[in-house]
Amino acid sequence: MKRILVIGAGLIGSRHVQAVRQHPRCHLAGVVDADPARSDGTAPFFQDLFDVDVEVDGAIIATPTGLHHPQGAHCAARGWHMLIEKPVATTVEQAHELACSAARANVRCLVGHHRRYHPAVRQLREVITSGAIGDPVNSTLIWSMRKPDDYFHTLWRQSEGSPVMINLVHDIDLLRFVLGEITDICGFGTDHQRNGARVESGAVALRFDSGACGTISFADTTPSPWGFEAATDENPNIASSGQDMWWITGTKGAVSFPSLTLWTGAQDWSQAPQPAQLPVQSAVPLEAQLDHFIDVIGGDTAPIINLEDASRTLEATCRIEALLAADIKTRKGAHVPEFAKS
Structure with a gap:
């Protein structure tokens, strides 16, 4: 024990x-x-x-x-x-x-990107690495929720509570886990709804080392059914929608998540891809993560995501946060640090 x-x-x-x-x-x-x-x-x-x-x-x-x-x-x-x-x-x-x-x-240290323990995430990674959709070409991901007003009663969230660092960091880690390292980032941010001292919504474009490109559209001011927590019903504080929120296309087909609907069978636009429903396993990621942590404590296994791996997710997330914050400042005519301009 x-x-x-x-x-x-x-x-x-x-x-x-x-x-x-x-x-x-x-x-x-x-x-x-x-x-x-x-x-x-x-x-x-x-x-x-x-x-x-x-x-x-x-x-x-x-x-x-x-x-x-x-x-x-x-x-x-x-x-x-x-x-x-x-x-x-x-x-x-x-x-x-x-x-x-x-x-x-x-x-020994384990970092809590608990979505890596979600069975459907591991199945999605297997779909991509197995070549079931060919070479990945594009990825489209949405995280769109409306956080309640009292969420921001905690003082630090009013200035530091950007959904990039709190929420998108999970999605960025998933993108790295499934599609590989992120090499290039650009995007736009805004704070025009709550007018707080933080990024609240935006759009990000990414390029991966494989050559694939992707986008993230996000907001914490919009009640919608699209977001990992709503899609997977893994967070008791967020209502379930069961709607897909991530779509990956490749040279031989496409897949949507978390339904794991696989679209294949078309050679070009003259043919309609046919859907197949892959079996979706179930588990509670936070519990699976704790089980793994106990093994890590005992020295029986290496961390699934260690400090070095998590640092790469953090680096990409910080780049996005700085880029979007700089975009907001530029539009408001404020001074922008040189490091945040690229």
Whole structure:
């Protein structure tokens, strides 16, 4: 039984707490959160990470991104293996520093891009790598939700709560996982609905090292049925729609996700592609991730996504965030740093 400490008991942290409580191979060693109202009295509760005085095998860091680096360094110093929520850190430099701290302490780290554990994601990757649609050519992905107004009552979300860093980071990781490394990025951003100090919607164009191109259209101001969480029903806080939100076309066909509808059989536009429904497996990704983390703690297996891999997702995400924020500033006539102009 591995002893798991959950650091942060907010939206995602509370789900980690529940998963740890229900898992047969671990138990909840304690919860750390600055808000005492988040204690339910059933596990040791600490308002400060430095106050933790229980035995811990692994820590799940589910706090705001800006805390991941210092809290990760603290966990490494205490010899606790880590599952760090995405994004792994605020900057790529912080991610590299964290990797060095973990290596010096011989601590194993897993990063919480939990969608990689979704069976349909793995099936989609198999479709692409098997050549079932030929060489991938285009990818179109939509993430479009309307976050409730009280979501932004938390002060840090009013300025740092961009859906790029909070939400699209997952989709960017999926794009890398399925289609390969991202080489080029361009796009536009806007903040014209809530008029906050952050990117709230936009469009991004990507090129992958394979030569395939893709687009992401996103917004956190639009109630729609298109987005990973709504499509897969994997987040209890977001209503299910069951609608596809990702389409990939190749030289021999196409596939949509998460329905895994495979379109093949046409040689050119004179023929109509025929659909086939691939079997869709089911699992709870957060639970599968925890199961894997327990194996990582035990040294039985390597992390599916380690700090180096997660840093590449973070790098692409930061480039998109900077590019779109610069676009907004340019349209408002503000000064734009040179690094954000390309």
